[in-house]
Amino acid sequence: MKTREAEAALPRAAGAGTALLVSIIALMTWLALLALGASVALGAIARERQAGLAGRWTVEIAAEASRNKPSELRARDAAQILRGVPGIVRAEPLGRDEIRRLLSPWLGNDAVVDELPLPGLVDVVVDPHKPPDVAELRKRLAEVPGAVIDDHRGWVVEIVRLARAAEAVAIAVFVMVGAIALLAIVAAARARLAIHAHEVELLHVIGAADRWIARQFQVSALAVALRGGLSGLILAATTIGLTAWGFQLPVDRLLPLLGPAWSIVAVALAVPAAAAFAATLAARWASMRALRRLP
Amino acid sequence: MVYDPSHMIRFEEVGFRYGPGPEVLRDVDLDLAPGSFHWLVGASGAGKSTLLKLLHLADRPTRGRVEAFGEDLSVLKRRHLPKLRRQIGMVFQDFRLLDHLSVFDNVALPLRLARTRDSSLRKDVGEMLDWVGLDGVANADPRTLSGGQQQRVAIARAVVARPLLLLADEPTGSVDEATGTRILRLFQELHRMGTTVLVATHNELLIERFPHPVLRLAEGRLTIRATPADAGGVS
16 A cells, blocks of 8 residues: 555646756756856965965066176076075076076067077065065165066955955855745745645645645655756756866866865755755745645 | 543634625534534525534634634634644545545545554554445545545545544535435444534435434524534434
């Protein structure tokens, strides 16, 4: 005898309406996961850039600033001055080949580049906890013609600010998508209550408590949300995989920035789980609200 | 909550109206004694269905006092009503079976609401189906049964949890005479076992064949009142 089936005192959610709801939740989960992934990735990249550049400064020696001394020699002088300053861990002038390599994206690798006057560069590593005073360094470097110190703070701040803004937008998208999914579940629960008004009335009259009837809707919403959520997870994983492959993203370098592998999997699974939990609560809220109107 | 078996249902000057409409029940006084059997008669629109609705606690009166099993409904909290409703078995004219459930699961529903253990539930439902003569159709879809069989499933569902009060709204209205007689015999048997029974009907022949005190509703008023003394006993 089908005793287990009687746990579902209302007909199981099925048909075109349910398929539509599963699809909506799948798309919402997909969007939420992409937004969450984008938010976490942008945050991680911003932090990496910030940390990576926090201890690296550059001194640039303009090629045309002095006709008496080549920029390469003036870079050595600048490095010599910097080495004695407290807070500077290392100051190394870059060789001509290294500078050519850095400039090759703009100048190319033609032989004619050898004829061009190249600037001098000094790579400076500073103590991130006790960095030297930039104004003081500028004073000291004034004796080297064409020397300009760049602590990267200006553009790093801009990039980090941009990444944070994008992260905030991604979080807002995530929250909005969650809210829309909840509204869809509430609307579905209400529709189901209307469709099964006769069954609900019978259960009410033969002594079913509101919580018992509401549980019928909760179970149905949970099943729909789990189906939709897991489909959305698979879709999101496929989208991210195809994007990484299509744009040749360095996944092996980017993934560790997001955290340990287990935490990525946990967060990915948490989204459909949270969707299912929220759907259950939304269905309970909608059904209890309607049931309380009965005598 | 333990209910006082010496009190069944008592109405005192009960009135009921739907929304701002006229009163469909007026000054109804009624005292159903435990173990009694009553007929409820009245023309269409006299208020029978409304009275049954109040009797099975599906609604509250707009005025007057209703007491069920010793509990005053005007002060009883809504959350206590389901347990009180489970003391009442209701047989509807249109059966109201759940089509997506088997016959077995339809009958088992009140036991599940009362959180009866599965082993006990199987035994009780089996016995009940046997009692109404439907032991061979436990797994059937209710829609495949005849009207008489569906009504017997509805009766089995109404009494499987051993309610203190059984209400029936035109239980023979949709079945042939032989099936109607069979259904009434089941009610008689329940009455003999101590269940309080109230049956709404239009069928005067049934009342003649199964004589019990008659409650008559006309224009919302209960014109012939039953007292505990004249309604008791077994016919």
